[in-house]
Amino acid sequence: MRILVAGATGVIGHHLIPLLVASNHEVIGTTRTADKSERLKALGATPLVVDVFDRTYLVSMVREAHPDVIIEQLTDLSAGNRAANARLWKEGTRNLVDAAHTAGVRQFITQSIAWVSAPGEGPADELEPLDLQAPEEPRRTTVEAAHTLECAVAEMERGVMLRYGMLYGLGTWYAPDGPIAQQVRQGQMTADEGVTSFLHVEDAARAAVLALDWPPGIVNIVDDEPAKGTVWLPIYAAALGAPAPPVVQSQPRAARGATNTKARQLLHWQPVYPSWREGFLQVRQQWEKQQEERS
Secondary structure (H helix, E strand, O other): OEEEEEOOOOHHHHHHHHHHHHOOOEEEEEEOOHHHHHHHHHHOOEEEEOOOOOHHHHHHHHHHHOOOEEEEOOOOOOOOOHHHHHHHHHHHHHHHHHHHHHHOOOEEEEEEEOOOEOOOOOOEOOOOOEOOOOOOOOHHHHHHHHHHHHHHHHOOOEEEEEEEOEEEOOOOOOOOOOHHHHHHHOOOOOEOOOEEOEEEHHHHHHHHHHHHHOOOEEEEEOOOOOEEHHHHHHHHHHHHOOOOOOEOOOOOOOOEOEOOHHHHHHOOOOOOOOOHHHHHHHHHHHHHHHHHHHO
């Protein structure tokens, strides 16, 4: 198929494009800046420089590209600005969905997040309501943005919303050279009772490829082991060679994790990295090997 990957130069796009190319799909990758075009060519994609906030130009470019499928991996988190990312999900996705309608595209796959469900007992499944009553920021803005994004994609005839767990792996915030790792080394993160569902970035990319054959709807894409911060953070710190984090008994609102039962049992998705326990160590080893090769 002819597939347009929006946000192709992000950390998921880096893994996704080679998988699509290896499956003999023709890939067009969008980027906001022309200087990233060579990176996309090296991955096997045809670059398309476009700003998703430029609605008129975007509609024109998507109509001209005429893809069979759009896979949206748009994020704006490089500077840790959640408001900027929320705007991208709200306005950018709206423009991209409208462009898809105009170009006659029927299939649309997007990334969402798995930690937006309302408070409740146990890991959340896809039927749980979203936490739209969240009283505090930045959670309220994040939940509203995910809700707006999912509602827009649900308009598509074949719209699939992948609710990714907390991404880790090379190039993510949790990489050994990422901002979360830096905070842990400096003792700035506390291990609390909140539950997180993790996801290796390579498993995120694989799910997006498999979703080409999935029915429309929401799917949690998370690993098999939701875990409290008091469990996973000390292990993550040890994998980094960092001091053990301070432990507190508090639990952030709706930090309950998510279940991957639907993806596993109905859609036959299985994570290559079923647990963050082994995943954290493997990422550290990958990073060290990368540093050795560079030196």
